[in-house]
Amino acid sequence: MVNFINTFDLNLPGNEEETPINVHEQVQVPTQACQEGSLNHRRIFDLNIGEEGYQDSLNEDIFDEELVQLGQRNLAIIDLNQTPPSEEDELQSGRTSSRRRILSNDERRLIHLALLKRSVNGKLRKGSRTEVSQLFYVSTKTISRIWKQAKISAMYGKVDISHRKMKNYGRKRVEIDLEQFQKVPLSRRTSIRSSTCAMNVSKSSLHRNFKHGKIRRNTNPIKPLLKESNKKVRVEFCLSMIRNRIGDDPKFSDMFNVIHIDEKWFYITKNCEKFYLMSGEHDPDRACKSKNFLTKVMFLEAMARPRFDSDRNETFSGNIGIFPFITKQPAKRSSVNMSAGTLETKAITSVGKDLSRSYLIHKVLPTILEKWPAGDRNITITIQQDNARTHVDPNDEEFRLAVSRYGLNVQIRCQPPNYPDLNILDLGFFNAIQSLHQKDPARIVDDLVIAVKKAFDIYPSIKSNRIFLTLQQCMIQIMKYRGANNYKIPHMNMKALERKRKLPLQLRCTPKLIEDVTDGSMGPKIVKDNDQSLRGMFN
Structure with missing residues (x-):
């Protein structure tokens, strides 16, 4: 035109x-x-x-x-x-x-x-x-x-000025045989370049199929190897978190009385960092004596589920506390930064069972007594931990005496072995805190401790509540897959549900799913993406 x-x-x-x-x-x-x-x-x-x-x-x-x-x-x-x-x-x-x-x-x-x-x-x-x-x-x-x-x-008797591009013209697209692509070994499908070399096609042709959704990228982490006994214990653990299993409306407990604890290393810097600079700005200089021995500190975190009133106002943040494994030692010799004899902060690099028991008794229990809602102190509080050898035994006598001395009703429960996704700290909280603390630059151990504690305090309780709902989704998938860990967590779009005030406190399970996992048959089960057992759990 x-x-x-x-x-x-x-x-x-x-x-x-x-x-x-x-x-x-x-x-x-x-x-x-x-x-x-x-x-x-x-x-x-x-x-x-x-x-x-x-x-x-x-x-x-x-x-x-x-x-x-x-x-x-x-x-x-x-x-x-x-x-x-x-x-x-x-x-x-x-x-x-x-x-x-x-x-x-x-x-x-x-x-x-x-x-x-x-x-x-x-x-x-x-x-x-x-x-x-x-x-x-x-x-x-x-x-x-x-x-x-x-x-x-x-000159030939008739004026003809029409173009020669009739019907379909231009470069013809190169079609790739996707069945041949599927036959290429996974070891040669780690990148677009490697895949094109294996199939003898151009990178643009393969990338075009990637843009159209015919080929997808998969990040595949290594997961723990589970035995049949591990799968059975995992299903039993998930069933123990469901209330009214025999009725027509089985749902998970609110998990208000569960405190998740775990340890994690936080590093003073990352080995490789990404920045956005101006075109004429110089690259930052980052250097250390050894990249294999970056300064790090282990922290013990304790987290409970936050609570809100009917107007979505926070009544309890759920942040019990975060406790670094550090000690104060006098400097042995003078340096540019301090003189000999000055107390400096050192990270404790070896944490045993005695030290874990000491932190649990002298730091975690007093903080629970201080921050726990006064109206719920008579209920049984469960501290959930993993099966690390340095953790306190659930029947530890010294811990039981300390609990009675504080006037609390606290018990320890170990989560199923070889599965970190049943702890909200490993499920998402640690990654969020690690991303937040790296925004504050740290040069010494004291700076790192301050940055991690600040990230722990400013993390929104609304997002912490979402992690607990994600934990319930993991439990549903564990029961669907009969204790296996080769599942994908379905998205709930929690942010949109919060805006509409429709975010549930507990997820529901269908009676059919409860019946399937309690009939004694723990064999593998093939689950489709649109399984009927997921329907109705948000109602």
Whole structure:
């Protein structure tokens, strides 16, 4: 379609605050068609001519009824009060295209008619190519090519200026046999380059299938190897968290009385860091004595489920505490940073059962007594931990005496072995804290401790509540897969449910799922993506 008529109304009222337009000057008006042609292809309007002169100048360009009808399909409205953009602005905004415009046969015929009108005895007048190129927003080379083709074809008795690109034209796409791709060993499908070498195809062809969704990227972590006994214990653990299993409405407990504890190493910096810099900014210099021995500190974290009232106001954050394994030691010799004898913070690199029991008794229990809601201190509080050898035994006598001394009702429970996803700290809390503390630069152990504690305190309780719901989703998947760990956690879109105030406190399980896992058959089960056992758990 040819876009060449620019219609504007000079009777429109202008802005009085702006400078009036000088009608004795020519206004250079860019049109939308500049996207397809050159930046220099613009119509020049003379505002000094009258109505008759304007019609005469218009008739010089429009010489065929068919051309008029073609131009009237798309009229460009021009605002004379608006400053036209410069060529630099058009280049920066990406309004130009380097791809050559493909003219239709009708457009080529109209161009030929325009050239014939400007020719004398088969020769074009001077400037005719430039004039027609500006009229149709194509390059002068295209005009010359059409004129040359018309002259050559006229020598054979008939003028033929139609293009040779009939029906489907252009480069044909290379189709990849996806069955052959699936036969390539996984060890050779670790990257696009490796996959293309194995199949003897180009990278662009394979990447095109990746963009269209026919090929997907998979990040595949190594998971713990589970025995049949491990799977059975995991299913039994998940069933113990469900209330009203025999009824028609089985659902998980609210988990308000469970405190998850675990240890984690936090490093003072990462081995490889990513930054965003200005084009002329120098790369940051990061150096240390050994990349294999970065400064690190182990922390003991204790986290419970946060609580909210009916108006979604926080009544209990669930942040019991985070306790670093550090000690204060006097400096043995003087240095640039401190003199000999000054107390400096050192990380405890070896944590045994005695030290774990000491932190649990002298740090975790007093913090629970201080922060736990007063109305729920009579209920049984369960501390859930993993099966590490350094952890306190659930029947530890010294711990039981300390609990009675504080006047609490606390018991220890170990989660199933070889499975960290049943602890909310490993499920998502540790990764979030690690990402937050790295935003504060640390040079010494004290800075690292302050940064980690700050990240622990500022982490939103709303997100902590989501991790507990994700834990319940993991338990549903564990029961569906009969204790296996080769499942994917389905997305709930919790953020949208929170905005609609429809986020549930507990997820529901279908009675059919409970019946399947309690009938004694612990064999493998093939589960489809749209399993009926997931329906209704948000109601």
